[in-house]
Amino acid sequence: MRDIQLLHKGKVYHGRIGYDQPDMMEVETLKPVEFARGDKVLCFDFQRRQPTKVLYASSTKLILATAESELFNIGKRPEKAYEDFMNDNMEPIKSFKLNTYATLNDDFKITAVRISNVSQIGIGLEVNDFSIKLNHVYDTKIFCDDECIMPKIIVRYAHILERTIRYGAEIHQISASDLNKFQYYVATQQFKQLMHA
Template sequence: MKDMQLLHKGKVYQGQVCYEGSDLMEVSFDESSAFESGESVICFNFQERIQMRVLQVSKTKLILVPADSEIFKIEAQPGKHYDMYRDEDKTFASFKLNMFGTLNDDFKIFPVRYCSVSRLGFGFEVNDFTVKMNHVYDSMIICEEETIHPRLVVRYAHIREHTIRYGAEIHSISSSDLNKLRYYLVAQQFLENSV
C-alpha cells in the first residue's frame, strides 16, 4: 500500500491507499469520522495531487471519487428544466441500470424497470400508457439490499417495440438516498471494470 496524505478543512490526515483506479480510490486510516459524504478532499504524496470527493465513510476507510465525477451532478434540479428536443446537441454521461421499483400515484402502484440515470434524471420502462406526462410521482427504487425514494417528474416518452421508455427528472431526493444511489453507481462501475 502506498502512503497518501489527505487535506480536509485545513487539517492533514495520514492514510494508505488500499485501491486506486481511474474513478475510485479507497484509503484506510484511523481518523475517518471527521469526513462526511460529498465533502471535498485533496489527496497528495510526492508524485501526485488530486482533488477528490468523499463518497462513503466507514470507521477505518474512505471511498473517494474524482471531484469532477458525473455522479455528483446527479441531483434534484427542480428549477432547471432541459428541453429534450431543443437541447439535442447537449450530451451528458449516463449510467446504465437494471433495477426494479415502483411509481406511486395516490393509491395506484406501477411496477417499472429503471434502465438509466444521468444528471437529467431516470430512464425507466413500462409496458403500457398508464404513466402521466408532467406528473410528480413518488417512487421506490431497489439498489441491491437498499431502497431509495426519490420524487420524479415524468417529462418524455418513447414508444419502443415491446415497451415504452420514459424519462423523469428528479424532483426531490433526500441526501441519504442520493448517497446510496451514488455509492451503488460507483460500486457497479467497479464490478464491471474488474470483470
C-alpha cells in the same frame, strides 16, 4: 498498489490505492480513520493533487469520487429547462447505467419499473405498457441494494423500443440523505461493472 496521501480537516493520512479510475478511486488507509460520507478530501502524491468527496467510508476503506464528478450532479435541478437537453446541438451528457427496480405510486395504483440509467437530467425508466402519464408527478420508491429511497419524479418523455417503452423522468424532489444514498449506490454499481468488465 500505489501509495497516496489524504488531507482531511488539517490532518494527513496515508493510504494505498486499490482501484483508480478518472472519476473515482478506492483507497485503503494504513490506520483506521473516521471519515463520513460526503466529507471533502484532498488526495495527493507525486503525480497529482485532486479534490475528492467520500462516497463510502469504513474504518480503513474509502471510496472517493472526484469533486467535479457527474455523480454529484445527479438529482440537482439543471439550470436549463428539461426540453433544452433534448435538442440535437447539445454536448453529450454523462449517463450512468443501472439495473435496478422501482415503483411509481399514483393514488392507489403502483407500477413496477426498471431503472436503466441515471444522469444529471434524470432517470431512465423502462416498462412494458403505456400506463405512465407524461408531465405527472409520481411518488417513487427506488431499491438501492438493502435500502430504499423515495424521491418524487416527473415523467417527461416516452420512447417506444422493440420490447419495452423507455420513459425519461426528472427528479422533482429528493431529501439530502436519499440523494447521498443514491449517489453512493450509483457509484458502487459503476464500480461493480468496471470490476466485471
